[in-house]
Amino acid sequence: MGKFVYSMCGMCAVRCPVRVEVEDGRVKWIEGNPHVVGIEGSLCAKGAAAISFEYDSERVQTPLIRDGARGCGKWRTASWDEALNYIAEKLKTVQAQYGKRAVALTDRSGPYTDLTKSFLKAIGSPNYFDHDDTCAKNVNMACQSLFGYGRGETGYDYGGAKHIVLVGRNIFESLQVKEVNNVLNAMEKGAKLTYVDVRATTTAAKADNFYRIRPGTDYAFLLGLIHEIIVKGYYDADFVAKNCSGFDELKQFIDPYTPEWAEMACEIAAAKIRDLAAQLNEAKPKVIFHGGWMFARYYDSFYVSRMLYLLHALLGGVETKGGFIIAKGPGDCGRKGLQSLGKNIPEVEEKIVDAAMKGKSMGTGHLVNCYKAMKTGEPYPIRALICYRHDIMTSMPDPEGQKKYLDHLDLLVTIDVNYSDVAWHSDVILPETTYLERSNIICTQKGLKPQFAIRRQAVAPLYDAKPAWEIFTLLAGKMGVGQYFPYKSIGDMWRVQLEGTGVSLEDFDAKGVVGLCKDALFQEPGNLKFKTPSGKIELVSQNLTKNNFPSFKPYANPKKPAPGHFRLIFGRSPAQTHGQSQNNLYLNEILPVNTLWINSKEAEKIGVQHGDKVKITAPDGMYSGTLAAHVTPFIHPEAVFMLHGFGNDIPLKTRSFGKGVRDSKFETGMVEAIDPVGGGIAYLECFVKVEKA
Secondary structure: EEEEEEEOOOOOOOOOOEEEEEEEEEEEEEEEOOOOOOOOOOOOOOHHHHHHOOOOOOOOOOOEEEOHHHHHHHOOOOOHHHHOOOOOOOHHHHHHOOOHHHHHEEEHHHHHHHHHHHHHHOOOEEEEEEEHHHHHHHEEEEEEEHHHHOHHHHHEEEHHHHHEEEOOOOOOOOOOHHHHHHHHHHOOOOOEEEEEEEEEOOHHOOOOEEEEEOOHHHHHHHHHHHHHHHHHHOOHHHHHHHHEEEEHHHHHHHOOOOOOHHHHHHOOOHHHHHHHHHHHHHHHEEEEOOOOOOOOOOOOOHHHHHHHHHHHHOOOOOOOOOOOEEOOHHHHOOOOOOOOOOOOOOOOOOHHHOOOOOOOOOOOOOOHHHHHHHOOOOOOOEEEEEEEEOOHHOOOOEEEEEHHHOOOOEEEEEOOOOHHHHHHHHOOOEOOOOOHOOOOOOOOOOEEEEEEEEEOOOOOOOOOOOOHHHHHHHHHHHHOHHHHOOOOOOOOOHHHHHHHOOOOOHHHOOEEEOOOOOOOOOOHHHOOOOOOOOEEEOOOHHHHHHOOOOOOOOOOOOOOOOOOOOEEEEEOOOOOOOOOOOOOOOHHHOOOOEEEEEEEHHHOOOOOOOOOEEEEOOOOOOOEEEEEEEEEEEEEOEEEEEEOOOOOOOOOOOOEEEOOOOOOHHHHOOOOOOOOOOEOOOOOOEEEEEEOO
């Protein structure tokens, strides 16, 4: 029996709490944190494969500086001192010529961003970005437009729900362990599950109601459902009258969008839409509509997410058990929150680059706008970019097209554990330690029972890699702003964070987390408060109106594919994480390559049988790839589907090199294709040609 170390998994962006067993300096066992309700020892396949990840010789082992043209794959090894000096001198030159604002940083976002934001603040730039354009930016903006709170400030009480509705949220495959367990527990207690998607997934197999929908028509389905709820009087009139503004406008807008109309648009029978509305009426207010996970999909995904959130308000399921909740933080418990590492750093006077752009989508921090500034120099130039654990070239559309933006940079740096597409195109690669080899700053986890959580280093680094806290501290020193990062250890950072909270480091020893309250916190039913201008749930949003966007967008029928062409859909499996997992020894064995799902009748038209090779060609014909066909009736005829992240072109990752194809390579010319309101990438507006290879 070895020692136990409490940590947080780093095999995907969920960061589940884990307990790591270490013996003789090596990881022997990893399990979900047994003290966390909803986890209680559970771990997914990705989390279990972390041991293989830790002892993988094909990850980045030492700092590397490019030795040749960008993307050529030629590198020279460097010491940390040389690599950091190289980066610092380039950054100083860029800032001297173009201003401090010319440096940008993007990361995966999540609970540890106070470190990266504080570093950027220290060097005087406002240009922080994250991966949200390719994930939940539409969801975040939609949620804010109604409640004033972003997605990260809200949640769901699955345990008390009576009906859970998921539109494109493949919750049992693109999974969070705690969320999955809570949904399954609710279903065991009688909760119904409704799932809407273009194909039948594992989530569809577990659902009480599965509705296969025509791609791009989620909005039509929701309009028909809302029409039925309003016309039949299923909505909670008292809740709406007291807590919402704009209901009369919604009622007028929804009038033409009957279930029969919706059936013509989305191909879900009007009778099923009416039946679902009746089921929801029976279950209200304990109804959950997931607002969206990866909702960077269509040109109207913002409005899809907005209607999902709006349905909570109609059925009175806001701040109630079994419904949609506003996540609580330390202040709601009468406790002091964590101190920011940047609290004593002067505020940056410059505005983030997209704050000055005209005709843009809602909010700021859109990475697409950073790309535009790289290319055009407007409203000012971006000439250096640091990518921390964010493989922008894999996650965003058209990697070849992205190079035309990135090559305007004087410096491109990647900090990551793995080799990635953007690392391969960078000037410098700095190796970060794995999550098992590093400690991170303490984070706050909001919810009905808020808590502080810690990731502690379990084992010593295997290679010449460093944790993020040390990398950014050293780089701050090289940049001449070391006074703002005076830390000699992660413990120094922890002590600054915990100052005044009444929590000590020793409090984390027993469970790895420190709860801030005993009972679940709900706002008083008769006194709900929201962060909107009116203080109410704004069905008609003042912020949308101010920015010249409608609160209720008239429906526009999506484009149909030409014969032999299909709308390209992508997603994930439980055994992979975007482009990170494909080279993992264990996960590669489970899932070595992706396939192309195609509808049986459509496959027959082009002479393709299950297992045949098919050629897939991008809309402009500039890229093509070959995959085995997965012929099935369980996908809509207008769509084809592949798993995201395959098609690795980096020869040092030998297990995944050349296996499968990458969905983003087919999205040619789509770097700036976005939802005009929410700003999320419109990935699924891509049509590919499919033929027998």
